Amino acid sequence: MEINKIKGINNKGEGYLEENVIYIILFILFLMSGMAFLYKYQNNVYFWEQYYSYTIAKSVNNAQVGDRVELNMDRAVELSRKEGIADYKQIVSFDNVKKEVSVSLQKGKKTSYSFLRNYDINDVLIEEDINGYFLKFSVGAGGIK
Amino acid sequence: MIIGKINRRGGLGDQVSIVYFIFLFIIIGLGLTWSTYAFFGGGYDVREVQAKWLGNEIQNCLTSKIVDLSNKEDFFIKCNLNENVLREKEFVVRICEGSCYTNKAEPLFFINSNYQLCGFTEVTSKNAIRCSEKNFELNDKKLHLIVGSKINPRRVA
Numbered sequence: 393m394e395i396n397k398i399k400g401i402n403n404k405g406e407g408y409l410e411e412n413v414i415y416i417i418l419f420i421l422f423l424m425s426g427m428a429f430l431y432k433y434q435n436n437v438y439f440w441e442q443y444y445s446y447t448i449a450k451s452v453n454n455a456q457v458g459d460r461v462e463l464n465m466d467r468a469v470e471l472s473r474k475e476g477i478a479d480y481k482q483i484v485s486f487d488n489v490k491k492e493v494s495v496s497l498q499k500g501k502k503t504s505y506s507f508l509r510n511y512d513i514n515d516v517l518i519e520e521d522i523n524g525y526f527l528k529f530s531v532g533a534g535g536i537k
Numbered sequence: 538m539i540i541g542k543i544n545r546r547g548g549l550g551d552q553v554s555i556v557y558f559i560f561l562f563i564i565i566g567l568g569l570t571w572s573t574y575a576f577f578g579g580g581y582d583v584r585e586v587q588a589k590w591l592g593n594e595i596q597n598c599l600t601s602k603i604v605d606l607s608n609k610e611d612f613f614i615k616c617n618l619n620e621n622v623l624r625e626k627e628f629v630v631r632i633c634e635g636s637c638y639t640n641k642a643e644p645l646f647f648i649n650s651n652y653q654l655c656g657f658t659e660v661t662s663k664n665a666i667r668c669s670e671k672n673f674e675l676n677d678k679k680l681h682l683i684v685g686s687k688i689n690p691r692r693v694a
Binding site: 414415418422425426429430433436438439441442443445446450453490491501502503504505506507508509510534 | 573591618
């Protein structure tokens with residue numbers, strides 16, 4: 393009699409667990425998608441693209457013709473690697489017609505900002521030295537108004 | 538018979554609880570999404586800083602060089618600014634004798650004409666213009682300079 397009672401309790405327990413498997417799976421799926429979402433945003437790539445494009449444009453605005461500008465790009469290079477960009481030398485580009493600088497830290501996307509001076513930007517490169525990664529470019533007189 | 542009724546009620550209870558469970562997930566998911574965007578999605582707002590920088594540059598240019606404000610080309614060359622960018626990116630520049638808001642006369646110089654929006658400081662929209670204003674003297678004239686910027690770094694696919 394006692395054994396039967398215990399068996400009954402056990403059966404109820406198993407049923408309860410089976411019924412809740414779906415809840416556990418749903419919870420794990422939800423947790424994983426939440427973690428993936430947060431992981432994607434923790435790099436905050438868009439913010440850093442905005443930050444670097446504005447900082448570079450500001451440097452151009454404050455430069456004089458003939459200046460050679462150097463800017464540290466450690467954070468940008470690190471983020472671009474995390475986002476799967478193999479060649480960090482391509483993350484910054486200048487458009488001398490639109491007077492615009494573009495920063496791309498994510499594949500297929502870039503953030504652009506205009507500088508207000510009538511300059512042309514030449515000899516653009518990103519180099520690694522003992523102090524980190526540096527964006528280097530020369531400021532020349534612009535031909536287009 | 539009674540047992541059957543009880544079982545059906547139990548089944549209904551299961552359906553209610555799974556709907557409640559999913560509803561709870563949706564609420565938590567929306568909360569997570571909103572808080573992430575609120576924390577990370579603010580972006581980098583440079584409109585006001587850019588307007589102040591441009592205002593300072595123009596004031597320095599006008600006070601340190603002899604600029605003919607009636608000749609726009611002379612202004613852009615001497616102040617070393619790119620006209621196309623200022624026009625296309627909807628920067629506002631207006632220089633008036635006295636006050637630009639009250640003076641009925643023509644401005645001495647302007648780029649883009651919607652300077653009136655600079656008077657509405659309570660507009661806090663992401664796309665609203667942010668302005669910088671300066672009053673200074675030049676050749677015994679009291680000048681009012683309004684500079685506005687509405688462009689932040691923009692993302693393109």
